[in-house]
Amino acid sequence: DAGAKTADEGEDDEGDLDDGDGPIDDPSKTAANVRKEGYDLPPGYEWDEVDVDTQEGRDEVFTLLANNYVEDDDEMFRFAYAPEFVSWALQPPGYEKSWHVGIRISCTKTLVALITGIPAEVSANGKRLKVAEINFLCVHKKLRRKNFAPVLIREVTRRINLKDVWQAAYTAGVVLPKPCAKARYWHRSINVKKLVDIRFTQLGRGMSMAETIEHYAMPKKIRVQGLREMEAKDVPTVTRLLNSYFSKFKLAPVKNEEDVRHWLVPRDEVVYSYVKIDERTNEATDFCSFYNLSSTVIQASSGGSNAKRNNVLLKAAYCYYNVATSENIEDLVQDALILARDNGFDVFNALNVSENAQFLETLKFGIGDGDLHYYLYNWKLKETLAPKDVALVLL
Numbered sequence: 430d431a432g433a434k435t436a437d438e439g440e441d442d443e444g445d446l447d448d449g450d451g452p453i454d455d456p457s458k459t460a461a462n463v464r465k466e467g468y469d470l471p472p473g474y475e476w477d478e479v480d481v482d483t484q485e486g487r488d489e490v491f492t493l494l495a496n497n498y499v500e501d502d503d504e505m506f507r508f509a510y511a512p513e514f515v516s517w518a519l520q521p522p523g524y525e526k527s528w529h530v531g532i533r534i535s536c537t538k539t540l541v542a543l544i545t546g547i548p549a550e551v552s553a554n555g556k557r558l559k560v561a562e563i564n565f566l567c568v569h570k571k572l573r574r575k576n577f578a579p580v581l582i583r584e585v586t587r588r589i590n591l592k593d594v595w596q597a598a599y600t601a602g603v604v605l606p607k608p609c610a611k612a613r614y615w616h617r618s619i620n621v622k623k624l625v626d627i628r629f630t631q632l633g634r635g636m637s638m639a640e641t642i643e644h645y646a647m648p649k650k651i652r653v654q655g656l657r658e659m660e661a662k663d664v665p666t667v668t669r670l671l672n673s674y675f676s677k678f679k680l681a682p683v684k685n686e687e688d689v690r691h692w693l694v695p696r697d698e699v700v701y702s703y704v705k706i707d708e709r710t711n712e713a714t715d716f717c718s719f720y721n722l723s724s725t726v727i728q729a730s731s732g733g734s735n736a737k738r739n740n741v742l743l744k745a746a747y748c749y750y751n752v753a754t755s756e757n758i759e760d761l762v763q764d765a766l767i768l769a770r771d772n773g774f775d776v777f778n779a780l781n782v783s784e785n786a787q788f789l790e791t792l793k794f795g796i797g798d799g800d801l802h803y804y805l806y807n808w809k810l811k812e813t814l815a816p817k818d819v820a821l822v823l824l
């Protein structure tokens with residue numbers, strides 16, 4: 430919270446009398462003054478934490494999200510965060526169970542709405558902020574008229590403030606007040622035939638399926654000498670490599686060894702990380718990673734056998750953190766694509782953040798139809814950030 434303490438206390442609500450960045454709310458608020466009781470819910474609904482320690486808890490989060498969470502603009506695909514992904518996403522070092530906020534129907538205990546926060550630290554224009562990273566704001570489709578989203582946001586904010594955290598970071602596909610950065614999704618086809626079949630992509634004009642498959646074909650084997658799966662023993666050197674890389678960006682995570690152990694040591698079907706170690710110095714020189722986030726194929730927008738297409742999963746790898754110092758980033762991410770293919774992914778997705786613009790076109794990514802807006806809660810930035818100045822990737 431160094432940032433909050435050095436920030437000017439005399440600034441107005443807009444923060445625009447101050448020269449630099451800083452909090453929007455009164456920074457002298459304390460946890461002791463935070464309201465102790467939960468906000469009111471309509472009759473028949475109650476607050477309850479979701480318990481991702483248990484398979485049952487993970488499954489109920491999975492089910493709520495798989496049926497009701499984010500879709501693309503044409504309602505063709507819906508995120509289906511796997512149960513194991515949910516526990517990875519919600520149980521980092523120091524996580525607070527009270528920040529995993531659910532709303533249940535009182536009589537059946539069915540989970541019908543969710544918002545989650547996890548503790549993290551980010552650096553924004555050089556100021557380090559303790560934040561809650563907010564994710565999984567989701568209201569059951571049949572309860573969208575009840576205006577649960579604002580009360581979920583107020584309730585998670587209250588619980589976060591009770592732990593003396595006053596800033597938050599989050600992303601959304603939609604525009605809200607007020608983005609600090611705007612990024613775009615890009616997609617690299619791997620399993621072209623399936624992608625065309627489910628209408629994730631279309632064949633280019635005058636391109637046959639065979640030609641398209643050929644266009645996206647990749648080498649059999651990875652090319653970066655010495656690139657291998659990350660192991661727990663690599664945590665210290667990977668932490669050093671990442672933090673020195675992050676220091677070049679205006680909005681970036683700050684990660685200690687415990688965080689890196691949690692977020693980046695490979696987990697089957699969840700997170701994939703690879704490292705190259707310099708043999709002389711024993712330091713990591715190159716690193717790449719991606720996570721597994723499948724989407725349900727909701728419907729085919731046209732064509733025959735719709736019934737057959739139900740419950741098909743699109744297996745997508747999302748570009749996570751990459752650092753290239755002894756290699757070109759293109760070569761490193763080319764290998765990440767090969768490794769994603771070998772692990773059965775259909776598509777590799779990346780945002781145009783950090784240095785990604787350097788490889789998107791050369792590695793045959795195409796621009797997607799979805800944006801991703803970045804937000805900081807209670808932290809005003811003097812200027813909107815360009816995507817190349819953002820290294821933070823949220824799940």
Ligand code: EN5
Nearest residue numbers: 500501502503600601602614616629630795796797798799
């Ligand atoms: C959580 N904190 O719109 C918040 N996805 O482009 C998450 N498009 O997959 C918020 N519409 O472009 C997430 N295929 C916001 C994103 C929500 C999901 C979303 C977009 C991102 C997406 C695909 C499918 C579009 C289907 C029709 C897309 C084209 C790819 C093609 C590959 C080959 C070269 C040209 C482009």
